[in-house]
Amino acid sequence: MNSARLKICGLMDVETVRQLNGLPIDEIGFVFAKSRRQISPQLAALLIDEVKQLVHPEGNVHRTVGVFVNATLEDLRELLAIAPLDVIQLHGDEPPELCREIKQSLQVQVWKVFSVQDGSGGRPETKAAELLEPYRGVDAVLIDTAGGGTGKTFDWTKVIAYQEAAHRLGVPLYVAGGLQPDNVSELLKIYSPDGVDVSSGVETNGKKDIAKIREFVERVKQG
Incomplete structure (x- = not known):
């Protein structure tokens, strides 16, 4: 079985969360940034309760992740009081100092997201190292196609440099x-990242499709 971690993002309803029961999914994400998948803190609290009822086939605990863009420390503090997430995933221009402050003050994991620009020039290993080094102290790094939520891949050869830097x-x-x-x-x-994160790739007509989720999970765990 492949050891890559698996995150499903953009969950929006109780029924879909319940359908994840028994699947070897490690993280379940909710979007709080402006998006067609954006949910309220109150709905997130309900969905987090549902996640806690899920059974992981390997006995692991499913972690809940909130996706944010340029939220303030106080914004996050207020939201966590309603929806107790395990991980704050930051997609904006958040400086390293804020990432550390969020982690220390709110006692949550912090993941930092970096957009990968195709054809951006320079040595990819140098660029990745320079980007990531200031963020020492975060709990994970996630790389995504520039723009985020585009449903498009980027040049995967750049995974190598970012993986080494992470x-x-x-x-x-x-x-x-x-x-x-x-x-x-x-x-x-080919590239063996530590984890993968999927959202639109397991949807049909803009809604999560449990058949596609199951197929994705199977492909990940088979490698």
């Missing part, structure tokens, strides 16, 4: 952006 920080690297059942096996086989 490992120098002592944290895992997750890859997002255009992943779906048909391409995730290739990503894992």
Whole structure:
């Protein structure tokens, strides 16, 4: 079985969360940034309660992740009082100092997301190292196609440099952006990221499709 961690993002309703029962999914994400998948703190609290009822086949605990863009420390404090997330995933221009403050003050894990620009020039290993080094202390790094939520992949050859840079920080690297059942096996086989993050790739007509989720999970765990 593949050891890559698996995150499903953009959950919006109780029924879909319940359908994840028994699947080896490690993280379940909710979007609080402006998006068609954005949910309220109150709905998130309800969904977090549902996640706590899920059974992981390996006995692991499902972690809940909130997706934010340029939220303030106080915004996050107020939200966590309603919806007790395990992880804060930051997609904006959040400086390293804020990431550390969020982690220390709110006692949550902090993941920092970096957009991968295709054809941006320069040595990718140098660029990745320079980008990530100031964020030493975060709990994970996630790379996504520039723009986020585009449903498009980026140049996966850049995964290597970001993975090396993340490992120098002592944290895992997750890859997002255009992943779906048909391409995730290739990503894992060739580049072996520590984790993958999927949202639109397991949807049909804008809604999570449990058949696609199951297929994606199977492909990830098979590698």
